[in-house]
């Protein structure tokens with residue numbers, strides 16, 4: 001069970017909603033993924049103009065929690081404004097804080113992310129900041145009271161997978177709130193590794209929406225995340241420098 005603030009989820013896969021070839025493929029991919037949380041950019045959805053086509057029309061909204069995100073914000077002030085717009089439109093009180101500090105790398109601005117998270121916590125939001133894999137920043141965000149921390153595996157949309165597993169494992173070990181690896185996942189094995197490291201969930205978009213077959217990839221991601229979680233819970237064997245025979249020879253009369 002994934003618990004974020006007062007919310008509980010069975011699935012540990014969070015899906016983004018951008019860049020799908022069409023809404024029907026997206027709907028099928030979302031369905032087979034088993035995801036219960038779908039994140040979307042408030043600015044992109046144009047939530048105040050329901051006459052424009054958008055993927056929400058295709059979904060049974062009772063089945064999903066829509067997680068608005070502040071994509072497009074470059075400052076804390078902009079992020080807070082976007083979050084308040086989302087809440088005013090009747091969406092849930094969860095918000096993915098995304099304050100981008102560099103348009104080339106799309107890496108988050110740590111200072112503005114911290115400021116926006118602090119302000120939104122004061123306003124009573126359930127706050128999930130997208131952050132870099134900086135261990136101390138993750139700690140500071142948790143100390144502020146954030147309900148989950150979402151460190152990136154690698155730059156958004158890059159598909160590079162997990163660049164710094166050591167940092168992510170430090171973040172995971174020290175955290176008392178859920179850690180959701182967000183952005184940069186390229187393959188099901190990347191998602192499985194994130195879960196084997198002990199992450200509580202994975203948020204991804206491009207790996208599914210940009211796959212040749214998004215529906216098949218959505219299913220692969222679901223299975224990888226489940227397998228990775230099971231592997232983590234089962235506990236891996238320690239790595240050893242030398243071989244250990246699989247069939248022990250103790251007690252055998254021949255050599």
Ligand SMILES: CC(=O)[C@@H](O)[C@H](O)COP(=O)(O)O
Nearest residue numbers: 016156157183184204205206
């Ligand atoms: C949709 C969303 O929130 C993205 O900003 C997220 O970080 C996913 O990144 P990928 O597209 O790299 O999976």
